[in-house]
Amino acid sequence: MEPSYILLILVLYFVVLLIISLVTSDKEEDNENFFKAKRQSPWFVVAFGMIGASLSGVTFISVPGWVETSQFSYMQVVLGYLLGYLVIGTVLLPLYYRMNLTSIYTYLEQRFGINSYKTGASFFILSRVVGASFRLFLVANVLQALAFDVIGIPYWTTVSITIALIWLYTFKSGIKTVVWTDTLQTLFMLIALGVTIMVLYDEMNIPQGIISFISESSLSKTFFFEDINSVNYFWKQFLSGAFIAIVMTGLDQDMMQKNLSCRTLKDSQKNMFWFTIILTVVNLAFMSLGVLLTLYAQQNGIEAHNDQLFPVLAKDYLGPVVFISFIIGLVAAAYSSADSALTALTTSFSVDILAIDKRHSLKSQVQIRKRVHLLFSLVLIFVIISFKYLIKDESVIAKLFVFTGYTYGPLLGMYSFGLFTNLKTRDNLIPFIALCSPVLAYFISLYSNRWLGFDFGFFVLILNGALTFIGLLIFSNIKSSNLSKLILSGGK
Structure with a gap:
């Protein structure tokens, strides 16, 4: 596909996001909208949109690529998520609603003191800046190689324009807009997943049903109880999955800010319940895609593995429909986590570090929040470009991303x-x-x-x-x- 067509797809994609931003934004700019959407978000919209925020561009590319070497072992982690989300719904959400929190780290101040509060918020900010930057870095690299290098657009320009567009559709209404844009982006990601599975099923001439074909494959082995020292050992991954869900959703301002925008605690708990079910099914679908991609590559003698598996097959072997859906799905998966991360970083820094709600008038609070939002947009640009030009060894960046855990x-x-x-x-x-x-x-x-x-x-x-x-x-x-x-x- 011509790079100009890829560029056109991306332009149209962001035009749609900007239209959503205009429709969902109020004339009056206030922090209650930006931080909590005045607690008017429909729970089912939040539940669906959170899928995109949970499954980043890293997941979109990596989970199918893991299947070749790890089979379905990641599903053990996903099953652990179920226990973790149960804890969030029954313990953490009631706490947050009872305390009427804007930032969830305010709890630490009331429980321990100001140093604990600032420490918790600082760890979140550090983790989110590095994590969001890395996710966008991976996607920017793919887009740069596929289109922008050929057109002659420098990498720093690609990154700057991307972050500028995210800033543009989030700066006014923040989480109120993100709840709806994430819903659309989740839909795009799932369409890409479904289209690719359907095309592979047709291309591979699978005689039996697709579920039977995948379940009969040796790559679909899910449970590993044999070696306690192995990273794939069931109880190690199951318990880790439970705690990962608790900390990376329940103790994460980014994810909880969407939940806290629901009207009531009951709505938020319903959101968490359905989100859990959908996320489990979607992860299973991505691993099933990994089986099909791996077997297709093996049958056709294609040397593509791990993170290269999905991009290479989508670009060179599965036709323009899959490639277009792959580009849209990849961008949707990456930016659905990036826009909410930018909003959450702005919220946490404004409320937790600067304490604008305690020190400034309502008018001043809005102006300060806007400056903080712009500041973090510039920080993300700087960190992403630093990854590209200052750290040449991408394995070092990957280790840095792991360190954020x-x-x-x-x-x-x-x-x-x-x-x-x-x-x-x-x-x-x-x-x-x-x-x-x-x-x-x-x-x-x-x-x-x-x-x-x-x-x-x-x-x-x-x-x-x-x-x-x-x-x-x-x-x-x-x-x-x-x-x-x-x-x-x-x-x-």
């Missing part, structure tokens, strides 16, 4: 300590504990794998959270003689 461990430890104990701890030491825990978790994971052959994998998140919890416990107001009793009693 460590930033959620302290949040897990702090919220667990706050919710499941009645203890007070030394607020001034919480930043130190939160910084030390990920470092200790990294080295324990590293040497456990090197010396014992035990690969923590996703399980390192639980280790990280446990270290934070222990640190808070050590510096709590409990007497040392009762410390062991508390641990044995489970913190009660």
Whole structure:
């Protein structure tokens, strides 16, 4: 396909998003709309739109590519999500609604103090800036190689225009607009998934039903109980999935901001229930796509593996319909997470770090929020371009992205300590504990794998959270003689 056609598709795509922004924006610009959509978002729209935010461009490309080497083992993590989302719906959402929170990290201030509050918000901001930048970096690289290099558009221009467009359709109404644009982008992503599966089914001349074909394949093995040291061991991945869901959804301002825009707690819980079901089915569909892509490549002698599998087959072998849907789906998956991330970063920095709701008039709050929104747009541009030009080894960037997972461990430890104990701890030491825990978790994971052959994998998140919890416990107001009793009693 000619690069000019790809450019035209992207232009039309963003025109649609801008139209949605105009339709959903109010004439009056206020922070209540930007931060919480005045709690008027329909729960079913939020539930559907959250799928796109959860499945980024990394997932869109990587999950099908994992199947060749990991089979359906990722489904063990997805099943763990079910337990995690249950905790979010029954424990965290009632807490957030009862406290009428704009930023979920305000809970930490009321439970521990100002240092805990600022620490939690700072870890979220760091993680979201790096994570959102990396997701957009991967997609920008694909688009640059497919179209913009040929046209002669420099990489920095591609990135700058992309972020500028996201800023343009989110700057006025924030989460109110994002709820609707994410719904459309989720739809585009699922259409791309469905079209590709249908074309592959037809191209491969599969005699039996597609479900039977996939389930009979050796690539569809799901449960791994054989080797406890393996990264694919069931209980390791299942428990990790539960905690990943809790921290990366329930303790994440980006994801929770959409939930908190629902009218009532009951609506928000319904949203979480249906979101869980849809997300499970969609992940299963992406892994099924991975089986079809892998077998198609093997049958036709095509050397494409891992993250290259889907892009190469879509571009060179499966025809223009699949390629167009792939481009739209990839962009939709990436930008549905990027626009909500930009909105959440603006919210967290404005409310948690600058405390605009406590220090400024309503008019000043809007002006400050607009400047913060622009600031984070520029930060994302700078970080993405830095990935391209300052870090030449992309494996280093991938490790940096993995490292952002460590930033959620302290949040897990702090919220667990706050919710499941009645203890007070030394607020001034919480930043130190939160910084030390990920470092200790990294080295324990590293040497456990090197010396014992035990690969923590996703399980390192639980280790990280446990270290934070222990640190808070050590510096709590409990007497040392009762410390062991508390641990044995489970913190009660």
